[in-house]
Amino acid sequence: NAGVTQTPKFRILKIGQSMTLQCTQDMNHNYMYWYRQDPGMGLKLIYYSVGAGITDKGEVPNGYNVSRSTTEDFPLRLELAAPSQTSVYFCASSYGGGPSYEQYFGPGTRLTVT
Amino acid sequence: QQQVKQSPQSLIVQKGGISIINCAYENTAFDYFPWYQQFPGKGPALLIAIRPDVSEKKEGRFTISFNKSAKQFSLHIMDSQPGDSATYFCAVKFGYNQGGKLIFGQGTELSVKP
Numbered sequence: 001n002a003g004v005t006q007t008p009k010f011r012i013l014k015i016g017q018s019m020t021l022q023c024t025q026d027m028n029h030n031y032m033y034w035y036r037q038d039p040g041m042g043l044k045l046i047y048y049s050v051g052a053g054i055t056d057k058g059e060v061p062n063g064y065n066v067s068r069s070t071t072e073d074f075p076l077r078l079e080l081a082a083p084s085q086t087s088v089y090f091c092a093s094s095y096g097g098g099p100s101y102e103q104y105f106g107p108g109t110r111l112t113v114t
Numbered sequence: 115q116q117q118v119k120q121s122p123q124s125l126i127v128q129k130g131g132i133s134i135i136n137c138a139y140e141n142t143a144f145d146y147f148p149w150y151q152q153f154p155g156k157g158p159a160l161l162i163a164i165r166p167d168v169s170e171k172k173e174g175r176f177t178i179s180f181n182k183s184a185k186q187f188s189l190h191i192m193d194s195q196p197g198d199s200a201t202y203f204c205a206v207k208f209g210y211n212q213g214g215k216l217i218f219g220q221g222t223e224l225s226v227k228p
Contacts, residue, residue, distance in 0.1 A: 004157075031213065031214055035218075040123070040221070042203055042221050043158070043218045045215055045217070058215065094214060097209070097210030097211075097212075097213050098209070099145050099207065103214075103216060105159065107156060108156075108157055
């Protein structure tokens with residue numbers, strides 16, 4: 001199993017451009033999450049999904065959109081990129097939402113908006 | 115609204131010493147308390163976790179101490195090794211009915227000197 005894969009690894013965007021960060025998992029996990037990590041701030045939840053067709057907002061959803069049409073994929077869309085969206089983005093997945101279900105993280109996408 | 119506060123921000127320990135990282139949380143809605151380890155350029159990975167009905171959990175050199183009444187928990191790394199040098203995040207986990215979301219602390223950068 002490849003686990004959680006994210007593409008691209010790095011990206012530079014100009015202010016106002018849009019892009020989609022891709023996330024795929026091959027573990028048949030129902031739950032998927034998007035976090036952003038800023039220096040000294042820990043990880044903050046952007047959006048999450050508990051199954052195909054079901055998504056919900058996390059702590060910092062503004063400026064982002066998600067969709068979940070399949071179990072495997074959970075893309076994150078940035079519309080009208082702003083410098084405040086410069087961050088490292090991590091996708092994670094877990095089989096369930098209960099205490100013992102571990103979240104597995106991808107390797108991250110480093111995004112710079114200039 | 116910061117629900118998890120982690121300290122210290124950075125920690126330097128000699129090889130063989132004990133590393134201690136502390137976390138405090140603000141409400142009682144959580145049902146799991148994990149610690150994550152992150153190496154540079156990688157996503158976080160689950161290190162050890164504890165349920166709120168247990169006061170201590172030990173796995174090898176890693177121990178979580180949990181104080182429910184004080185809303186605090188800590189990570190102890192015994193016999194710290196240079197390979198333990200990484201960033202450590204505490205987290206609190208919501209129940210499955212709230213998507214199993216994680217709220218992370220700000221992180222502690224641990225450096226173990228040989």
